[in-house]
Amino acid sequence: MAAEPQSSSSRSIVSIPPLTTEEEDQVILARITNDDRPLKRVIKKFHNYTSLSHAPLAPTIGTTTDQSLDDAREAFLVELATFQLSLKKSVMICEAEARQVEEYQRERHEIEREHAVLREQIDQLKAALEEAQIIRRRKIEYDLVAEKVNTLPSREELEHSINSLECDMAAIRTEHETHNRTLVDQKASLDSIITQLDYLRFMGKDKDVASVDTSRVPTPAPDSAGPDVVEDPPEATPPIATEVAQNEREEGEHDKGAPDSTEASGTGVDEDDIEMGEVEEDPKPKRKFREELEEGEASDASSALSDPPDDI
Template sequence: MSVAPSAPTSSFSLQPLAPLSVEQEDQIILARITNDERYLRRVIKKFHNYASLAQGSSAESKQDAKEAFIVELSTFRLALKKSAMVCEAEARQVEEYQSEKLRIGRWITFDPHSSSDVCTDDEHGKLRGQIEQLKTSLEHAQMLRRRKMEYDFVTEKINTLPSREELNQCVYALVLVYTLTQYNSRMIQALENDMMAIRSEHDTQNRTIQSQKGALEAIISDLGALRSLGKDTADIPASLLGSPRQTPALDGSGVEDIAETRTTTPAMKTEDSDKEEGEADKVVSQDIEMGEVEEEDKNTKNKKKTREDMEEGEATDASSELSDPPDDD
């Protein structure tokens, strides 16, 4: 059994990549800057997703991945068309710029060797007029732009403020609060004045009550003293009621002098007890004229009132048989 010779194996050697030159790096960087590769990266991502789902996946997932790839491809196609249109517009602008530059150069500089570059005074005047007009238009455009920026700035600030209705509501609320504050302050002042008047009236009434209370207490004490004096007088025996005040006997006076001074009072009380209620004392002498009163009766009544008004044990200024000093005889 013969063995077939093995095929010679080809050896692959990894060769290092040649470094990019400076110009190539600049071109790559410029292409990255000028070209937007987002659409291209999206298309590549969707394509890899669709390729990974091509085997071993359901038909529904494949269909969804296919539709997503088609949508991204259409978007990339539109972006390419837009880029082509932009490039064409830029090329036209470059051509217009170059032609305008040449025309302006021919107008400003005069070349005697070229018959087509001859510029007359009328063309120079038209050119200066156009330049002045363009300057004026540029200044006007700059002013409009500046005003627009200021307007946008002011508008932004105004938009941060509340609306006119909200401001009116705030002003109305502030006016209402101010009015209520003033009304409350006036009410508080009126209540304070009323409280001060009530306090003063209360103090006056307290003083009046205290004075009336003092007077009433004085009257009650006087009535109590009179009641106790009357009770004491009623409890004294008739033999000792010679005088409402017991004046101490003087030295050298005997019992006979004391007995003589007590002869009038029992007789007066006996006469008063015999009289009926509401009856007046009408003891008048036949020799006395109408309208006159006996002096003795007046003296007796005055003495009785004076004795009743004086407190027990109080001495009188009037002279009596006990208070008079004894005779020298």
């Protein structure tokens, strides 16, 4: 009797530690995935059947009969068959899950293959899109250029206009050359006319001087003058005067009238001066120019008409 309190106190001292959260989760997952209740029922039926099949050494009151033994055996066999069916069901579930895994792997490989194919197609479509954009941009540029070209005249019209312009340029060049030759000829003519006018002017002056010299009459010297006074001899007409006179006759009769009238008026005035007893002296410029003409030098005098225009 004393031993029983000691054993109860020792049993009360031993304490089971509580399960952690992870351990509880594992127990719950094992119970969900592995249902052991059928196995426990089979074991229970088996123990029941064994306990009935083996009779105890000391018979007890209310022992079972052969009827209860058969029932226990049948119940064990039924429970065993049920357990076998559950095991077959689990095997079938495992095989189905394996087939599902294989199907999943196959589908995954198929999806990956399709993904690669679609990626290649996307790359090809990107390249095609870029090429289409380039073609569209070139087409827009071509349309702009074609529109500008259509606004221009045709090739035949351009060639015709070019030929007409070339003909106009050739005509302008020919006309320009003609104008240049005409200007050169006119310049030469003007130079010759100016030279002849200079000759005529010089000839008129020489005729004036000659008429004055020929009409000069010697007058008696004053009483106060000595015998050493000598009269100036008349100046000879230069040979260039005759050449100018010939040119004047070739030019026409209208150029002769003016010098003759000038000579007559000059002669009358000179005669009046001589009658008054005055001695006429040639002006220095005329004398100097006459001396130059006597030496045979031609005049190079020019006027505004002799200068060529600047645009030739």
